Amino acid sequence: MIVLRDGRLVLPGGVRRGDLHVRDGRIAANGPPATTPHATETPRTAETPRTAETPGADEIDLGGRYVVPGFVDMHVHGGAGASYQSGSDEDARRVAGFHLAAGTTTTIASLVTGTGRELADAVAALAGPAADGLIAGIHLEGPYLARERCGAHDPALLRPPDIAEFRHLAGLGRGHVRMITLAPELPGALELVRAAADAGVIAAVGHTEAPGAVARAAFDAGARVATHLFNAMRPLHHREGGPVAAALNDPRVTVEIVNDGVHVEPGVVALAFRAAGPGRVALITDAMAATGMGDGDYRLGVMDVRVRDGRATLAGGSSIAGSTITMADAFRHAVTGVGVPIAQAAEAAALTPARALGIDSRVGSLEPGKDADLLVLDDDLAVARVMKRGRWL
Ligand SMILES: [Zn+2]
Incomplete structure (x- = not known):
């Protein structure tokens, strides 16, 4: 499991600040930051992963950087x-x-x-x-x-x-x-x-x-x-x-x-x-x-x-x-x-x-179930990191 904390997630409907969970090469969840005290929105999966509950999770704090689909x-x-x-x-x-x-x-x-x-x-x-x-x-x-x-x-x-x-x-x-x-x-x-x-x-x-x-x-x-x-x-x-x-x-x-x-x-x-x-x-x-x-x-x-x-x-x-x-x-x-x-x-x-x-069921957006193909951007929108199917390049 890889948890990308506190990114600006660029989703089909707009930009949402939150965490992105990657498991087995796929996007497992995108939701509000686990640390937000008064979050009313729940992640799109039943689980609410936290590091303490997911031993071995690889956590990365994005500090508000943009995450876009590959x-x-x-x-x-x-x-x-x-x-x-x-x-x-x-x-x-x-x-x-x-x-x-x-x-x-x-x-x-x-x-x-x-x-x-x-x-x-x-x-x-x-x-x-x-x-x-x-x-x-x-x-x-x-x-x-x-x-x-x-x-x-x-x-x-x-x-x-x-x-x-x-x-x-x-x-x-x-x-x-x-x-x-x-x-x-x-x-x-x-x-x-x-x-x-x-x-x-x-x-x-x-x-x-x-x-x-x-x-x-x-x-x-x-x-x-x-x-x-x-x-x-x-x-x-x-x-x-x-x-x-x-x-x-x-x-x-x-x-x-x-x-x-x-x-x-x-x-x-x-x-x-x-x-x-x-x-x-x-x-x-x-x-x-x-x-x-x-x-x-x-x-x-x-x-x-x-x-x-x-x-x-x-x-x-x-x-x-x-x-x-x-x-x-x-x-x-x-x-x-x-x-x-x-x-x-x-x-x-x-x-x-x-x-x-005709491949949008697998790629093209940061939605749960799709391949974890994603990019972390710098402040100037340049590509800083590339992940393909859950693996960083
Ligand atoms: Zn051409």
Whole structure:
């Protein structure tokens, strides 16, 4: 048993000062401080653990520091100099380990557009780390994307939706392909959205030039996520709302936001939070290999990427090529740069993506019964300590 005393617990409904009890890798209770003399609220379990009654309990006094759920990042390509795209087990461990140390306790491995062979090899290789629980699944970002909105994807490798290829990749992933981003205006895209839904894979609308009506048709066909809203999609126009309005207006849809202060301006992030309402914005990093490495020259799939002043762009161009932030940066920027209340920012960094991925019964909030994936923050909201399944890193 581990007892975290006197923290500011960031819960789905708001911040509550109290104790958090961890047992067997799970959250056992969150309640008011045991030392509060006139507490009227009781913990959410029958027991009221006290050190005297729980010999061997490991007690830590947090002195009012914030405790937030471990972050859930549904869109990550790399970090610490490595990429999931390589398909190497060692690289997957390096990327996931780097983001875990920074506070991301649940991560999806995103693959950019590649040849059929390259994607097949990467998906087959990542099924292992996914089965081991190192990553929570695989996200195919492409290859069925719009040429006009290809961003950092190699336009020569983009192709129309191919259901047979998709099913082949999903099969190689042994149930661990969790999401596929596609442009719904391409021929056969809506059939692929339905095939994905049938296979238990979340279809996401992104890298798209679709008008609003086509994006809405994709959501009606079963697509449930908008991939990095605003980026690599037809922009919002007052006479043609495009995928942005279609996604924000649809309560079934979770919208991803790359919250690095570069991809989307803070005022527009604030607007998206307001327009979408509670529980619908998922902060993502879209982090690439350079994350945690500093400026230099890197690769994203087959594309050369240049990082200067932390900003990743395609070599020889101005297209933004993923970010170099961790989810901890995205979370802190939501609070300090955008002005999102801390409980809402934590929801966007953990519970909302967990819900979109269908794993919110296990992770995403500090509620009893869930995995004890949690972070203790410093006064400046930086991550001070990381716990995954009841173990401190
Ligand atoms: Zn991406």
